[in-house]
Amino acid sequence: MKRETKIEGKIWCITDEKGNLIDDIDTDMIFHNSHLHITDINEMGKYAFGNLKGWEDFSKRAKKGDILVVGKNFGAGSSRQQAVDCFIALGISAILAKSFGAIYKRNCINSGLPILEYPEDVKIGDTGDKVLVDFKTGEIKNLTKNLFIHAKPFSKVQMEIYQAGNLFNFGKK
Amino acid sequence: MGKTIIEKIFQKHTKDEVSPGKTIWIDLDVRSARDFGGPNVVKHYEREYGDTPLENPEKTFFTFDLVAPPKNIKYAVNQSICRRFAKKYNIKVYDVDAGIGSHVLMEEGIIKPGVTAVGTDSHYNIVGAIGAFGQGMGDVDITFIFKTGKNWFEVPETVKINIKGKYEYPVTAKDVTLYILKEIKTSFALGRAIEFYGSAVENMKLYERITLCSMVTEMGGIVGFIPINKEVENEIKSFTGKNDFEVINSDTDAKYEKEITIDISGIKPQIAAPPHPHNVFNVDDLKGEKVDTIYIGSCTNGRTEDIETVAKILNGKKVKEGVILSIVPATKRVYRELLEKNILSQLFETGAIILNPSCAGCAEGHVGMTGEGDISLNTSNRNFPGKQGKGKTFLVSPAVAAASAITGEITSPELFM
Structure with a gap:
């Protein structure tokens, strides 16, 4: 079964108290090290952003299909897969970032969680806006505000892993 | 090419x-x-x-x-x-x-x-x-x-970081590392490989290279390299006594995406304050701040020489009452070297707690955790809020950590020279 390469969803802009996107969100803010012993993905969702000031209750507010919009160097720090899996557990359908931490980026791609990088000087919208994201072209359309943003499309290997579901299935082909 | x-x-x-x-x-x-x-x-x-x-x-x-x-x-x-x-x-x-x-x-x-x-x-x-x-x-x-x-x-792009100038004790490889982080933060090297050049880094001993290369992660980099000289090659050989490897250095006409020169002449001991490892100051700027717990060790600063530096500063002195000083050698081999050099018994007498080799204070380990309002000095590599508890974690060199253990406040090791 082919997975969708265009998705639509409501965005969460992960901002500070001044309304600016937070840069350098570390994996300890996404999934704190006190929960590292957890190996069951179903247990992971409730800890998403549990150590990020102002976002501790994110797991209760997020809905299946929602899209994250974040700043620079998202997912810096640890190699923990749980920092990706906690969003998959919540049903987050994509993460749009100005840039990702290098290990985090791999972890998302390998788990088949769609991620795109968009230009640093661009604003995608505000929390609650509806956006349409095209993984093939990298086009992001803010349907609420009627804005177009050009992000980097999926790379070839990223699309292949995504279509396979994850790195394991991709490797078995 | x-x-x-x-x-x-x-x-x-x-x-x-x-x-x-x-x-x-x-x-x-x-x-x-x-x-x-x-x-x-x-x-x-x-x-x-x-x-x-x-x-x-x-x-x-x-x-x-x-x-x-x-x-x-x-x-x-x-x-x-x-x-x-x-x-x-x-x-x-x-x-x-x-x-x-x-x-x-x-x-x-x-x-x-x-x-x-x-x-x-x-x-x-x-x-x-x-x-x-x-x-x-x-x-x-x-x-x-x-x-x-x-x-x-x-395949990542490679960036070149040229270090200009020299450093000497009490400035250490950790201070140089923190200073580089202060200069380049996380954007310059994000997702890239780094090569470091300049006599200050090229003359570093292995334990110092470990400190610098460990924090390439905090620079956002994939991996960092320093050209390997004969002395370091011998240090690597001394681990096993074997000469079964080939050192790889870059080609003279290698292509770099970009380069930067950072002048470290005259820098002072450095300290990274929360919320980021690149939020770096001179230790003197935070001098006098009360300290509750100190963790010396981690992959960044847990080698024999790191802990020897601590012992030299603490020698014959006591850890300030009310301060927890935890020292964690990186490996069993380091632990044994410290035992043989009699350093652990010296440190024991100062009031330090000596733990078994491990990652200890990083993540939710056994040591270095904080309660609300606590100040922690750490020789490791991350100080993100909440990582080690509700207190504040500052990143420093082993020398700054040792000097601060004696006074109970953030202190430059210059005081004990």
Whole structure:
């Protein structure tokens, strides 16, 4: 079964108290090290952003299909897969970032969680806006505000892993 | 056209043509999982691959360093899951007594110059210090490599950082590292390989290179390299007594995406305040701030020389009453060296707590945790809010940590020279 390469969803802009996107969100803010012993993905969702000031209750507010919009160097720090899996557990359908931490980026791609990088000087919208994201072209359309943003499309290997579901299935082909 | 160090290492491990931006498949010489990530790897492996064999058990390792020995039942269970899997597939385990996995694998001569190594440790790129390619990875990547021995990589661009000027004690490699972080933050090297040049870094001893290369992670980089000289080559050889590796340096006509020159002349001891490792000040700017707990160790500053520096400053003095000073050697080998040099007994007399080799205060280890309002000084590499509790964690050199342990407040080691 082919997975969708265009998705639509409501965005969460992960901002500070001044309304600016937070840069350098570390994996300890996404999934704190006190929960590292957890190996069951179903247990992971409730800890998403549990150590990020102002976002501790994110797991209760997020809905299946929602899209994250974040700043620079998202997912810096640890190699923990749980920092990706906690969003998959919540049903987050994509993460749009100005840039990702290098290990985090791999972890998302390998788990088949769609991620795109968009230009640093661009604003995608505000929390609650509806956006349409095209993984093939990298086009992001803010349907609420009627804005177009050009992000980097999926790379070839990223699309292949995504279509396979994850790195394991991709490797078995 | 010439190649950078990472490109040359990659080229020796792939049939694909290596150039920045290209996706290639690389053979991995060393694969390891820790007590963190390890149980997840076992779970993935059994679900995806059932009872089928690993690509090469001899290249596969477990290293239990995160919570060693296990401080609670959950970690005991996780370690036991890994041990059972290791026994079934004949995988070598460096157990809870061994110390920090990346260091142990270097000492054992398993990770050596020119090899490709991956593990569930975001500071695995520390092995850049000996001219090896190291990459921290999540449990999906590592499981896949346990099974196949290879993985995809997008070849990163390489950036060049030239260090101008020299440093001398009490300024140490950690201060130089923090100063570089202050200058480049996380954007300059994000997703790139770094090569460091300049006499100050090229003359660094191995333990100093370990400090600098470990914090390439905090610079956002993939891995950092420093050209390897004869002295460092001998240090690497001294681990095993073997000369079974080839040092790889860059081609003279290698292509760098960009370069920067950072002048370290006259810098003072540095300190990184929350909320980021790149939020760096002169120690003097924060002088006098009361300190509650101090953790000396980690993959960044847990070598014999690091702890020797601490002992020299603390020699004949006492840790300030009310301050917790925890010292954690990186590995069993370091622990033994310190025992033989009589350094641990000296430190014992100062009132320091000496713990077994492990990652200790990083993550939710045994030491260095804070309560609300506490100030912690740490020789490790991360100080993000909440990581080690509700207190504030500052990153410093072992020398600053030792000086502050005596006074009970943030103190430059100049006071004890």
